[in-house]
Amino acid sequence: MDEQGSGTQPVLRSFIEAVGDRVTPTTVSKPTLTELCHALEDLVVTEDLAGTVIAGFQHARFWASERDRYEAMTADPRRRAVVFTADEDEVATSVSHLVVGADHPLAREWFVLALNEAFSAVLFGRELTRSGEALDGQRLFLAAWSFDPLVVDDLLAVLSSALGAEVPGARSLLAAARGAHPPRHAAPGVSQRFTHAVVERLEDAMQQVQALETELRELREISDISELRELRELRDQQAAPAGDEGVVEDLAHMEADEDAPAPPSAAGHSPGLAAEPAGVPDDPPAVVTPSTPGEEEVEEPAPHQGSGRRALVVDEDPAMRGFLEALLRRAGWQVAAATSVGEAADVLQSTRCDVLLLDLVLVRGRDGAGLDELERTQPGIRQRTAFMVDDRPIDGRVDDRPVLTKPVAWTDLEAVLGMLTTAL
DSSP states (O other), X not given: OXXXXXXXXXXXHHHHHHHGGGSOOEEEEHHHHHHHHHHHHHHHHHTTXXXXXXXXXSSHHHHXXXXXXXHHHTTSTTEEEEEEESSOOSSOOSSEEEEOOTXXXXXXXXXXXXXXXXXXXXXXXXXXXXXXXXXXXGOEEEEEEEOOHHHHHHHHHHHHHHHTTTSTTHHHHHHHHHHHSOOOOOOTTHHHHHHHHHHHHHHHHHHHHHHHHHHHHHHHHHHHHHHHHHHHHHHHHSOOOTXXXXXXXXXXXXXXXXXXXXXXXXXXXXXXXXXXXXXXXXXXXXEEEOOOTTSOOEEEEOXXXXXXXXXXXXXXXXXXXXXXXXXXXXTTOEEEEESSHHHHHHHHHHSOOSEEEEEHXXXXXXXXXXHHHHHHHSTTSGGGEEEEEOSOOOOSOSTTOOEEESSOOHHHHHHHHHHHTTTO
Protein backbone atom coordinates (compact mmCIF):
# COMPACT_ATOMS: atom_id res chain seq x y z
CA MET A 1 0.00 0.00 0.00
CA ASP A 2 1.36 3.43 -0.87
CA GLU A 3 1.57 6.45 1.40
CA GLN A 4 -1.94 7.58 0.54
CA GLY A 5 -3.42 4.32 1.70
CA SER A 6 -5.32 3.77 -1.54
CA GLY A 7 -3.73 0.42 -2.25
CA THR A 8 -2.46 1.69 -5.61
CA GLN A 9 1.25 1.46 -6.35
CA PRO A 10 2.98 4.82 -6.84
CA VAL A 11 3.28 5.67 -10.51
CA LEU A 12 6.99 6.45 -10.11
CA ARG A 13 7.63 2.95 -8.78
CA SER A 14 5.80 1.39 -11.74
CA PHE A 15 7.78 3.66 -14.05
CA ILE A 16 11.14 2.67 -12.54
CA GLU A 17 10.21 -1.01 -12.68
CA ALA A 18 9.35 -0.60 -16.37
CA VAL A 19 12.53 1.22 -17.43
CA GLY A 20 15.00 -0.68 -15.24
CA ASP A 21 18.53 0.71 -15.30
CA ARG A 22 17.85 3.15 -18.15
CA VAL A 23 17.25 5.93 -15.61
CA THR A 24 18.99 6.87 -12.37
CA PRO A 25 16.57 8.21 -9.75
CA THR A 26 18.01 10.74 -7.34
CA THR A 27 16.73 12.96 -4.55
CA VAL A 28 16.25 16.63 -5.44
CA SER A 29 14.71 19.56 -3.62
CA LYS A 30 11.53 21.23 -4.85
CA PRO A 31 13.38 24.33 -6.16
CA THR A 32 15.73 22.10 -8.19
CA LEU A 33 12.80 20.09 -9.57
CA THR A 34 11.06 23.32 -10.57
CA GLU A 35 14.13 24.57 -12.44
CA LEU A 36 14.41 21.25 -14.29
CA CYS A 37 10.74 21.45 -15.33
CA HIS A 38 11.04 25.06 -16.45
CA ALA A 39 14.14 24.30 -18.50
CA LEU A 40 12.32 21.48 -20.29
CA GLU A 41 9.19 23.58 -20.90
CA ASP A 42 11.23 26.55 -22.14
CA LEU A 43 13.12 24.30 -24.54
CA VAL A 44 9.85 23.62 -26.36
CA VAL A 45 9.25 27.37 -26.75
CA THR A 46 12.79 28.50 -27.58
CA GLU A 47 13.17 25.75 -30.19
CA ASP A 48 9.80 26.89 -31.66
CA LEU A 49 8.43 23.35 -31.69
CA ALA A 50 4.98 21.99 -32.37
CA GLY A 51 3.82 19.29 -29.99
CA THR A 52 2.25 18.44 -26.64
CA VAL A 53 3.39 18.94 -23.06
CA ILE A 54 1.76 16.65 -20.50
CA ALA A 55 2.25 17.60 -16.86
CA GLY A 56 1.15 16.76 -13.35
CA PHE A 57 1.37 19.32 -10.53
CA GLN A 58 -0.09 17.37 -7.59
CA HIS A 59 -2.65 19.98 -6.49
CA ALA A 60 -4.40 22.91 -8.15
CA ARG A 61 -2.64 25.39 -5.85
CA PHE A 62 0.71 24.31 -7.33
CA TRP A 63 -0.67 24.38 -10.86
CA ALA A 64 -1.82 27.97 -10.23
CA SER A 65 1.81 29.13 -10.02
CA GLU A 66 2.54 27.54 -13.42
CA ARG A 67 -0.69 28.55 -15.17
CA ASP A 68 0.65 31.67 -16.90
CA ARG A 69 3.65 29.77 -18.28
CA TYR A 70 1.40 27.16 -19.84
CA GLU A 71 -1.00 29.74 -21.22
CA ALA A 72 1.94 31.46 -22.92
CA MET A 73 3.28 28.15 -24.20
CA THR A 74 -0.03 27.18 -25.80
CA ALA A 75 -0.63 30.62 -27.31
CA ASP A 76 0.94 29.07 -30.41
CA PRO A 77 -1.86 26.91 -31.90
CA ARG A 78 0.70 24.27 -32.86
CA ARG A 79 1.25 23.46 -29.19
CA ARG A 80 -1.06 21.79 -26.72
CA ALA A 81 -0.84 21.12 -22.98
CA VAL A 82 -2.56 18.56 -20.77
CA VAL A 83 -2.38 19.02 -17.00
CA PHE A 84 -3.35 16.63 -14.19
CA THR A 85 -4.02 17.71 -10.59
CA ALA A 86 -5.71 16.14 -7.59
CA ASP A 87 -8.41 18.81 -7.38
CA GLU A 88 -10.32 21.30 -9.50
CA ASP A 89 -8.89 24.63 -10.62
CA GLU A 90 -11.34 27.51 -10.32
CA VAL A 91 -9.70 29.46 -13.16
CA ALA A 92 -10.63 28.42 -16.69
CA THR A 93 -7.75 28.25 -19.18
CA SER A 94 -7.02 27.02 -22.67
CA VAL A 95 -5.06 24.13 -21.16
CA SER A 96 -6.75 20.73 -20.91
CA HIS A 97 -7.10 20.13 -17.17
CA LEU A 98 -8.03 16.72 -15.76
CA VAL A 99 -8.70 15.93 -12.09
CA VAL A 100 -7.35 12.64 -10.71
CA GLY A 101 -8.69 12.88 -7.14
CA ALA A 102 -6.94 13.32 -3.81
CA ASP A 103 -6.49 9.56 -3.23
CA HIS A 104 -4.78 8.89 -6.55
CA PRO A 105 -0.99 8.30 -6.43
CA LEU A 106 -0.49 11.20 -8.86
CA ALA A 107 -1.59 13.53 -6.06
CA ARG A 108 1.94 13.04 -4.64
CA GLU A 109 3.77 13.03 -7.97
CA TRP A 110 5.09 15.81 -10.18
CA PHE A 111 5.97 15.28 -13.83
CA VAL A 112 6.49 16.93 -17.22
CA LEU A 113 6.47 14.95 -20.46
CA ALA A 114 7.27 16.59 -23.82
CA LEU A 115 6.39 15.14 -27.22
CA ASN A 116 7.27 17.20 -30.28
CA GLU A 117 8.90 17.24 -33.68
CA ALA A 118 12.49 17.53 -32.38
CA PHE A 119 12.65 15.41 -29.21
CA SER A 120 10.75 13.54 -26.55
CA ALA A 121 11.64 13.83 -22.88
CA VAL A 122 10.29 13.08 -19.43
CA LEU A 123 10.92 14.34 -15.92
CA PHE A 124 9.09 12.48 -13.16
CA GLY A 125 9.29 12.82 -9.37
CA ARG A 126 7.48 11.50 -6.31
CA GLU A 127 7.41 13.58 -3.15
CA LEU A 128 9.19 12.06 -0.17
CA THR A 129 8.04 14.66 2.34
CA ARG A 130 4.46 14.50 3.54
CA SER A 131 1.94 17.30 3.17
CA GLY A 132 2.63 20.11 5.63
CA GLU A 133 5.84 18.45 6.82
CA ALA A 134 8.31 20.89 5.27
CA LEU A 135 8.56 24.37 3.85
CA ASP A 136 8.43 24.58 0.06
CA GLY A 137 12.21 24.90 -0.23
CA GLN A 138 12.70 21.82 1.95
CA ARG A 139 10.33 19.53 0.08
CA LEU A 140 12.16 16.55 -1.40
CA PHE A 141 11.38 14.41 -4.43
CA LEU A 142 12.81 11.15 -5.73
CA ALA A 143 13.12 12.05 -9.40
CA ALA A 144 14.33 10.76 -12.76
CA TRP A 145 14.54 12.32 -16.21
CA SER A 146 15.49 11.14 -19.68
CA PHE A 147 15.51 11.99 -23.40
CA ASP A 148 15.39 8.28 -24.28
CA PRO A 149 12.30 7.65 -26.46
CA LEU A 150 11.91 4.14 -25.02
CA VAL A 151 11.75 5.60 -21.51
CA VAL A 152 9.18 8.18 -22.64
CA ASP A 153 7.09 5.44 -24.26
CA ASP A 154 7.23 3.39 -21.06
CA LEU A 155 5.99 6.34 -19.01
CA LEU A 156 3.10 6.94 -21.40
CA ALA A 157 2.08 3.31 -20.96
CA VAL A 158 2.42 3.50 -17.16
CA LEU A 159 0.39 6.73 -17.01
CA SER A 160 -2.32 5.31 -19.23
CA SER A 161 -2.55 2.23 -17.02
CA ALA A 162 -2.51 4.23 -13.78
CA LEU A 163 -5.22 6.63 -14.94
CA GLY A 164 -7.37 3.85 -16.34
CA ALA A 165 -11.07 4.53 -16.36
CA GLU A 166 -10.84 6.67 -13.21
CA VAL A 167 -10.09 9.84 -15.19
CA PRO A 168 -12.43 10.13 -18.19
CA GLY A 169 -10.68 11.25 -21.35
CA ALA A 170 -7.15 10.77 -20.01
CA ARG A 171 -6.25 7.74 -22.09
CA SER A 172 -7.56 9.27 -25.31
CA LEU A 173 -5.57 12.47 -24.71
CA LEU A 174 -2.38 10.50 -24.07
CA ALA A 175 -2.96 8.35 -27.15
CA ALA A 176 -3.63 11.42 -29.31
CA ALA A 177 -0.43 13.10 -28.12
CA ARG A 178 1.60 9.99 -28.84
CA GLY A 179 -0.02 9.53 -32.23
CA ALA A 180 0.75 13.09 -33.30
CA HIS A 181 4.38 12.99 -32.14
CA PRO A 182 5.63 9.47 -31.36
CA PRO A 183 8.63 9.35 -28.98
CA ARG A 184 11.81 10.00 -30.94
CA HIS A 185 15.50 10.51 -30.38
CA ALA A 186 16.47 14.11 -29.73
CA ALA A 187 17.86 16.19 -32.55
CA PRO A 188 21.60 16.95 -32.23
CA GLY A 189 22.39 19.39 -29.44
CA VAL A 190 18.96 19.37 -27.77
CA SER A 191 19.95 17.53 -24.60
CA GLN A 192 23.11 19.67 -24.31
CA ARG A 193 21.04 22.85 -24.54
CA PHE A 194 18.73 21.50 -21.86
CA THR A 195 21.70 20.77 -19.58
CA HIS A 196 23.16 24.25 -20.14
CA ALA A 197 19.79 25.84 -19.41
CA VAL A 198 19.49 23.93 -16.14
CA VAL A 199 22.99 24.96 -15.07
CA GLU A 200 22.28 28.61 -15.88
CA ARG A 201 19.01 28.51 -13.95
CA LEU A 202 20.62 26.97 -10.89
CA GLU A 203 23.47 29.49 -11.04
CA ASP A 204 20.94 32.34 -11.25
CA ALA A 205 19.08 30.90 -8.27
CA MET A 206 22.33 30.71 -6.30
CA GLN A 207 23.16 34.32 -7.17
CA GLN A 208 19.72 35.38 -5.96
CA VAL A 209 20.32 33.58 -2.67
CA GLN A 210 23.70 35.27 -2.30
CA ALA A 211 22.16 38.67 -3.10
CA LEU A 212 19.53 38.14 -0.41
CA GLU A 213 22.18 37.14 2.11
CA THR A 214 24.19 40.26 1.25
CA GLU A 215 21.09 42.42 1.65
CA LEU A 216 20.41 40.87 5.05
CA ARG A 217 23.96 41.58 6.18
CA GLU A 218 23.66 45.17 5.01
CA LEU A 219 20.37 45.56 6.87
CA ARG A 220 22.00 44.23 10.02
CA GLU A 221 24.86 46.71 9.59
CA ILE A 222 22.38 49.56 9.14
CA SER A 223 20.57 48.42 12.27
CA ASP A 224 23.85 48.35 14.20
CA ILE A 225 24.76 51.86 13.01
CA SER A 226 21.31 53.19 13.95
CA GLU A 227 21.70 51.74 17.42
CA LEU A 228 25.14 53.32 17.72
CA ARG A 229 23.76 56.73 16.74
CA GLU A 230 21.06 56.41 19.38
CA LEU A 231 23.76 55.72 21.95
CA ARG A 232 25.65 58.80 20.74
CA GLU A 233 22.59 60.98 21.17
CA LEU A 234 21.98 59.56 24.62
CA ARG A 235 25.57 60.25 25.61
CA ASP A 236 25.38 63.81 24.30
CA GLN A 237 22.15 64.50 26.17
CA GLN A 238 23.43 63.49 29.56
CA ALA A 239 26.81 63.39 31.17
CA ALA A 240 28.10 59.99 32.05
CA PRO A 241 27.80 59.21 35.79
CA ALA A 242 30.93 58.75 37.82
CA GLY A 243 32.50 55.36 37.31
CA ASP A 244 31.18 55.02 33.73
CA GLU A 245 34.25 56.43 32.03
CA GLY A 246 34.90 53.02 30.50
CA VAL A 247 31.50 53.04 28.76
CA VAL A 248 32.22 56.48 27.26
CA GLU A 249 35.60 55.27 26.06
CA ASP A 250 33.96 52.22 24.46
CA LEU A 251 31.47 54.46 22.65
CA ALA A 252 34.30 56.64 21.41
CA HIS A 253 36.10 53.58 20.07
CA MET A 254 32.88 52.41 18.38
CA GLU A 255 32.48 55.81 16.71
CA ALA A 256 36.06 55.69 15.49
CA ASP A 257 35.51 52.20 14.11
CA GLU A 258 32.35 53.33 12.34
CA ASP A 259 33.99 56.38 10.76
CA ALA A 260 37.17 54.56 9.78
CA PRO A 261 37.42 53.33 6.18
CA ALA A 262 36.71 49.64 5.72
CA PRO A 263 39.86 47.52 5.40
CA PRO A 264 40.47 45.90 2.01
CA SER A 265 38.79 42.52 1.74
CA ALA A 266 40.70 39.33 1.24
CA ALA A 267 40.93 37.40 -2.02
CA GLY A 268 39.49 40.27 -4.03
CA HIS A 269 36.00 40.00 -2.57
CA SER A 270 33.98 43.13 -2.02
CA PRO A 271 33.25 44.01 1.62
CA GLY A 272 30.08 42.35 2.82
CA LEU A 273 30.06 39.63 0.15
CA ALA A 274 30.44 36.08 1.36
CA ALA A 275 33.35 34.12 -0.05
CA GLU A 276 31.77 30.86 1.12
CA PRO A 277 29.05 28.96 -0.79
CA ALA A 278 25.49 30.07 -0.08
CA GLY A 279 23.95 28.31 2.87
CA VAL A 280 27.27 27.52 4.61
CA PRO A 281 28.00 29.73 7.63
CA ASP A 282 31.20 31.80 7.70
CA ASP A 283 34.05 30.78 10.00
CA PRO A 284 33.46 32.08 13.53
CA PRO A 285 35.87 34.50 15.18
CA ALA A 286 38.68 33.05 17.21
CA VAL A 287 38.33 32.82 20.97
CA VAL A 288 41.28 33.73 23.15
CA THR A 289 41.75 31.21 25.93
CA PRO A 290 42.91 32.89 29.17
CA SER A 291 46.47 31.91 29.93
CA THR A 292 48.20 31.36 33.21
CA PRO A 293 50.87 33.88 34.24
CA GLY A 294 53.99 33.52 32.15
CA GLU A 295 52.24 31.70 29.30
CA GLU A 296 51.25 33.11 25.93
CA GLU A 297 47.55 33.30 25.09
CA VAL A 298 46.38 30.56 22.71
CA GLU A 299 43.74 31.07 20.02
CA GLU A 300 41.15 28.32 19.55
CA PRO A 301 38.29 28.21 17.03
CA ALA A 302 35.02 29.34 18.53
CA PRO A 303 32.19 26.79 18.51
CA HIS A 304 29.55 27.34 15.84
CA GLN A 305 26.20 28.64 16.97
CA GLY A 306 24.45 25.60 15.51
CA SER A 307 21.65 23.37 16.62
CA GLY A 308 23.89 21.07 18.65
CA ARG A 309 22.47 18.10 16.77
CA ARG A 310 24.69 15.18 15.87
CA ALA A 311 25.08 13.41 12.54
CA LEU A 312 26.72 10.06 11.92
CA VAL A 313 28.40 9.75 8.50
CA VAL A 314 28.99 6.19 7.29
CA ASP A 315 31.13 5.87 4.15
CA GLU A 316 34.19 3.84 3.15
CA ASP A 317 35.68 6.77 1.23
CA PRO A 318 37.79 8.91 3.61
CA ALA A 319 37.60 11.91 1.27
CA MET A 320 33.79 11.79 1.23
CA ARG A 321 33.66 11.36 5.00
CA GLY A 322 35.96 14.33 5.48
CA PHE A 323 33.99 16.46 3.03
CA LEU A 324 30.68 15.76 4.75
CA GLU A 325 32.17 16.20 8.22
CA ALA A 326 33.50 19.64 7.26
CA LEU A 327 30.21 20.64 5.63
CA LEU A 328 28.16 19.59 8.65
CA ARG A 329 30.49 21.15 11.22
CA ARG A 330 30.39 24.45 9.37
CA ALA A 331 26.61 24.31 9.72
CA GLY A 332 26.80 23.82 13.47
CA TRP A 333 26.43 20.04 13.64
CA GLN A 334 28.42 17.67 15.78
CA VAL A 335 29.70 14.81 13.63
CA ALA A 336 30.77 11.23 14.18
CA ALA A 337 32.06 9.00 11.37
CA ALA A 338 32.29 5.31 10.57
CA THR A 339 33.44 3.18 7.64
CA SER A 340 30.81 0.44 7.96
CA VAL A 341 27.41 -0.27 9.47
CA GLY A 342 29.16 -2.36 12.12
CA GLU A 343 31.30 0.59 13.17
CA ALA A 344 28.19 2.78 13.13
CA ALA A 345 26.48 0.38 15.53
CA ASP A 346 29.46 0.62 17.88
CA VAL A 347 29.34 4.43 17.75
CA LEU A 348 25.62 4.46 18.48
CA GLN A 349 26.12 2.37 21.60
CA SER A 350 27.65 5.39 23.30
CA THR A 351 26.71 8.38 21.14
CA ARG A 352 23.36 9.96 20.39
CA CYS A 353 22.63 10.38 16.68
CA ASP A 354 19.95 12.67 15.23
CA VAL A 355 20.67 11.88 11.57
CA LEU A 356 22.39 8.93 9.89
CA LEU A 357 23.98 9.56 6.46
CA LEU A 358 24.71 6.14 5.00
CA ASP A 359 26.44 5.07 1.79
CA LEU A 360 23.85 2.96 -0.03
CA VAL A 361 26.57 0.84 -1.63
CA LEU A 362 27.43 -0.54 1.81
CA VAL A 363 23.82 -1.50 2.42
CA ARG A 364 23.45 -3.19 -0.95
CA GLY A 365 26.70 -5.04 -0.33
CA ARG A 366 28.11 -6.68 2.75
CA ASP A 367 26.32 -4.50 5.32
CA GLY A 368 22.70 -5.18 4.37
CA ALA A 369 22.06 -7.52 7.30
CA GLY A 370 23.95 -5.14 9.57
CA LEU A 371 21.50 -2.35 8.78
CA ASP A 372 18.55 -4.58 9.68
CA GLU A 373 20.19 -5.34 13.03
CA LEU A 374 21.02 -1.67 13.57
CA GLU A 375 17.40 -0.65 13.00
CA ARG A 376 16.26 -3.37 15.40
CA THR A 377 18.55 -2.24 18.20
CA GLN A 378 18.20 1.51 17.58
CA PRO A 379 14.47 2.36 17.55
CA GLY A 380 13.67 5.38 15.40
CA ILE A 381 16.95 5.38 13.46
CA ARG A 382 15.15 4.26 10.30
CA GLN A 383 13.14 7.50 10.19
CA ARG A 384 16.34 9.53 10.60
CA THR A 385 18.37 7.87 7.84
CA ALA A 386 19.32 9.24 4.42
CA PHE A 387 21.19 7.21 1.81
CA MET A 388 24.05 8.45 -0.38
CA VAL A 389 24.95 7.11 -3.83
CA ASP A 390 27.59 7.69 -6.50
CA ASP A 391 26.55 7.73 -10.13
CA ARG A 392 25.49 4.09 -10.08
CA PRO A 393 21.91 3.28 -11.09
CA ILE A 394 19.48 2.38 -8.31
CA ASP A 395 16.00 0.98 -8.56
CA GLY A 396 14.43 3.82 -6.59
CA ARG A 397 13.05 1.55 -3.86
CA VAL A 398 14.83 2.76 -0.79
CA ASP A 399 12.03 2.39 1.73
CA ASP A 400 10.86 5.96 1.13
CA ARG A 401 14.04 7.36 2.64
CA PRO A 402 15.78 10.28 0.91
CA VAL A 403 18.73 9.61 -1.39
CA LEU A 404 21.57 12.10 -1.90
CA THR A 405 23.84 11.93 -4.94
CA LYS A 406 27.59 12.30 -4.42
CA PRO A 407 29.25 14.73 -4.43
CA VAL A 408 26.56 15.97 -2.08
CA ALA A 409 25.39 19.54 -2.73
CA TRP A 410 24.87 21.65 0.38
CA THR A 411 21.39 22.80 -0.67
CA ASP A 412 20.19 19.21 -1.07
CA LEU A 413 21.87 18.12 2.17
CA GLU A 414 20.33 21.05 4.02
CA ALA A 415 16.88 20.10 2.74
CA VAL A 416 17.34 16.47 3.79
CA LEU A 417 18.54 17.48 7.25
CA GLY A 418 15.53 19.73 7.64
CA MET A 419 13.17 16.94 6.66
CA LEU A 420 14.74 14.31 8.92
CA THR A 421 14.84 16.57 11.97
CA THR A 422 11.38 18.11 11.61
CA ALA A 423 9.90 15.85 14.26
CA LEU A 424 12.86 16.07 16.67
